Amino acid sequence: MDSAELLARYEQMVVIRRTEKAAHDLFLQGLVKGTTHLAAGHEAIAVGASGALRDDDYVFATYRGHHHALARGATPEECLAELMSRATGLCGAKGGSMHLTKASTGMLGSYAIVGAHLPMAVGAAWSARMRGSGQIAVAFFGDGATNIGAFHEALNLAAVWKLPVLFVCENNLYMEYTPIADVTAVDRPAADRAPAYGIPGEVVDGNDVVAVQEAVAALARRARAGDGPAVLEAATYRHFGHSRTDPATYRPAEEVERWLKHDPLDLARGRLTELGVPAETVTEADERARDVVHRAVEAAKSAPPPDPREALTDVWADGGAAWRT
Amino acid sequence: MADMITYREAVAEGIAREMRRDASVVCLGEDIGEAGGVFKTTAGLWAEFGPERVWDTPISEQAIVGAAMGAAMTGMRPVAEIMFSDFLACCWDYIANEIPKVRYMTGGQVTVPLVVRTANGGGLGFGAQHSQATENWALTVPGLKIAAPATPADVIGMMAAAIRSDDPVVFFEHKGLLASKGTPAPPEHVVELGRAAVVREGADVTLVALASMVPVALRAAARLAQEGVEAEVVDLRCLVPLDMSTVLASLGRTSRLVTVEENPYQGGWGATVVSVVADEGFALLDAPVRRVAGECVPLPFADALEEEVIPTVDKVVAAVRSLAAY
Numbered sequence: 158m159d160s161a162e163l164l165a166r167y168e169q170m171v172v173i174r175r176t177e178k179a180a181h182d183l184f185l186q187g188l189v190k191g192t193t194h195l196a197a198g199h200e201a202i203a204v205g206a207s208g209a210l211r212d213d214d215y216v217f218a219t220y221r222g223h224h225h226a227l228a229r230g231a232t233p234e235e236c237l238a239e240l241m242s243r244a245t246g247l248c249g250a251k252g253g254s255m256h257l258t259k260a261s262t263g264m265l266g267s268y269a270i271v272g273a274h275l276p277m278a279v280g281a282a283w284s285a286r287m288r289g290s291g292q293i294a295v296a297f298f299g300d301g302a303t304n305i306g307a308f309h310e311a312l313n314l315a316a317v318w319k320l321p322v323l324f325v326c327e328n329n330l331y332m333e334y335t336p337i338a339d340v341t342a343v344d345r346p347a348a349d350r351a352p353a354y355g356i357p358g359e360v361v362d363g364n365d366v367v368a369v370q371e372a373v374a375a376l377a378r379r380a381r382a383g384d385g386p387a388v389l390e391a392a393t394y395r396h397f398g399h400s401r402t403d404p405a406t407y408r409p410a411e412e413v414e415r416w417l418k419h420d421p422l423d424l425a426r427g428r429l430t431e432l433g434v435p436a437e438t439v440t441e442a443d444e445r446a447r448d449v450v451h452r453a454v455e456a457a458k459s460a461p462p463p464d465p466r467e468a469l470t471d472v473w474a475d476g477g478a479a480w481r482t
Numbered sequence: 483m484a485d486m487i488t489y490r491e492a493v494a495e496g497i498a499r500e501m502r503r504d505a506s507v508v509c510l511g512e513d514i515g516e517a518g519g520v521f522k523t524t525a526g527l528w529a530e531f532g533p534e535r536v537w538d539t540p541i542s543e544q545a546i547v548g549a550a551m552g553a554a555m556t557g558m559r560p561v562a563e564i565m566f567s568d569f570l571a572c573c574w575d576y577i578a579n580e581i582p583k584v585r586y587m588t589g590g591q592v593t594v595p596l597v598v599r600t601a602n603g604g605g606l607g608f609g610a611q612h613s614q615a616t617e618n619w620a621l622t623v624p625g626l627k628i629a630a631p632a633t634p635a636d637v638i639g640m641m642a643a644a645i646r647s648d649d650p651v652v653f654f655e656h657k658g659l660l661a662s663k664g665t666p667a668p669p670e671h672v673v674e675l676g677r678a679a680v681v682r683e684g685a686d687v688t689l690v691a692l693a694s695m696v697p698v699a700l701r702a703a704a705r706l707a708q709e710g711v712e713a714e715v716v717d718l719r720c721l722v723p724l725d726m727s728t729v730l731a732s733l734g735r736t737s738r739l740v741t742v743e744e745n746p747y748q749g750g751w752g753a754t755v756v757s758v759v760a761d762e763g764f765a766l767l768d769a770p771v772r773r774v775a776g777e778c779v780p781l782p783f784a785d786a787l788e789e790e791v792i793p794t795v796d797k798v799v800a801a802v803r804s805l806a807a808y
Contacts, residue, residue: 249589276548474648
């Protein structure tokens with residue numbers, strides 16, 4: 158990856174980090190209701206993977222999916238407006254934090270039932286192959302999803318049909334509040350299980366955007382060549398707790414400190430310095446990201462709430478919700 | 483009779499017609515390929531369309547319906563088979579949480595044009611885990627269309643409408659009707675979803691039925707006619723969209739209502755029909771309503787026990803007599 162590309166990836170990660178921080182602040186101000194599952198700390202996975210994908214590839218994410226939506230074409234303003242229940246939100250404020258979706262860019266949804274979207278990605282990959290489109294599908298999921306039945310059904314089906322789908326696990330060490338190691342029989346909950354389905358299971362530093370992009374690019378090439386699915390397990394860490402009510406006090410202080418020192422933004426900055434990018438160039442990227450998110454917050458704040466009548470639209474393809482003729 | 487077609491043959495014929503018409507229609511499910519399905523409802527499809535479009539899956543109900551959903555979101559029109567409707571519970575997350583909600587929660591961005599076909603209902607002595615009438619499970623979830631044809635021609639016409647629908651359809655094929663015969667459907671036969679049919683006219687009482695209960699209601703009506711009671715029989719065909727205007731119009735002629743449903747009384751679709759009548763058609767009634775429904779017990783094995791639990795012609799006749807005398 159050259160310095161210009163890395164700088165662009167870095168700036169995208171800063172935009173995501175700042176958007177997550179804004180979501181957190183807006184929650185504390187009472188402007189975001191319900192809950193949020195912030196992905197601060199996971200940025201390199203979404204950005205690195207997206208950097209390796211075609212614009213028309215399909216992505217399926219979880220309720221912790223802000224970073225994927227942003228990396229796959231949603232704007233900070235659309236996302237924050239959705240979280241703030243505004244008419245201009247990405248899903249018209251019908252989805253909320255856990256369901257960010259931008260179908261026009263292949264971001265086919267964020268699903269809040271753990272593991273449910275893995276078979277959907279298999280189906281999208283099947284569809285791509287049927288249509289000969291050359292697209293692939295990627296399912297991002299957490300370590301907790303690897304103990305769901307759908308994970309195993311999806312891997313087997315993808316393998317037996319040799320479909321162009323990548324399963325990318327964001328292993329942040331905790332399934333909600335419980336260490337994944339306490340409830341899982343293997344060390345690498347996703348990668349260790351891939352061989353049981355006859356497919357590759359690789360591990361990557363999920364906080365290193367360059368490593369993630371290279372790993373996804375290699376597996377994507379393989380999938381597009383007809384060699385079938387693969388599992389990529391990306392090691393990462395949550396900066397916040399599971400959801401907004403979770404202070405994550407169950408995590409050992411030294412573990413938190415160790416991971417915060419391994420921050421994806423710091424890693425990318427270090428690589429930029431190594432590539433000879435001047436500090437002021439990086440600072441300019443930081444400032445652009447700050448401005449984008451600041452304007453997004455202001456725009457979302459001033460956007461109107463949805464028309465209450467919208468509650469009765471969009472159940473059916475005709476736009477309405479009538480269940481009787 | 484050579485010009486007749488069985489309900490079972492109509493399922494495969496209905497799918498085949500749509501697969502010939504539209505290359506985006508694909509099938510997936512357990513044993514549906516070369517084997518032709520455990521009920522032989524996909525016989526011939528694999529030979530005509532090949533393994534790329536008629537795909538045998540492992541026993542993985544979540545993956546079957548989840549993959550169908552992903553394919554439907556990306557340009558295909560999948561027809562997924564869940565062998566026995568009891569097994570819908572194995573993929574209930576997709577039926578209840580994913581497929582019917584994605585259009586709404588994405589603000590209309592994503593459409594899921596798929597059909598989940600399944601063999602429904604009892605009467606064949608398959609026991610408690612292979613005999614349930616589960617169409618009312620789906621009825622509890624906004625966002626699903628529910629089709630349950632009673633005749634071979636309707637199977638073909640409603641299959642066409644279901645596959646062409648841009649909305650998800652759960653398509654209940656009744657096991658007890660598979661061997662039944664009817665007139666074949668003409669070319670291009672499409673029965674719009676949400677159009678009930680008055681399958682027997684009568685002035686004294688309206689029997690509203692679905693799927694295997696339609697022939698039960700018709701046999702009851704024939705027996706009642708010998709007693710001088712003329713029953714009108716409405717085949718609902720679909721639970722969503724629900725054609726209440728046909729039911730209310732029939733009630734306007736008869737003023738008496740009996741619903742005949744195979745699923746348990748507790749939470750059954752008849753309760754929804756009756757509640758709409760109470761809301762909007764109370765003045766049409768000259769007698770209380772009656773619901774003939776399954777007993778609220780798991781389906782037993784022995785014929786004598788199963789008949790005790792699910793509606794029979796005798797039970798329908800008894801219910802109508804009680805109203806005629808009112």
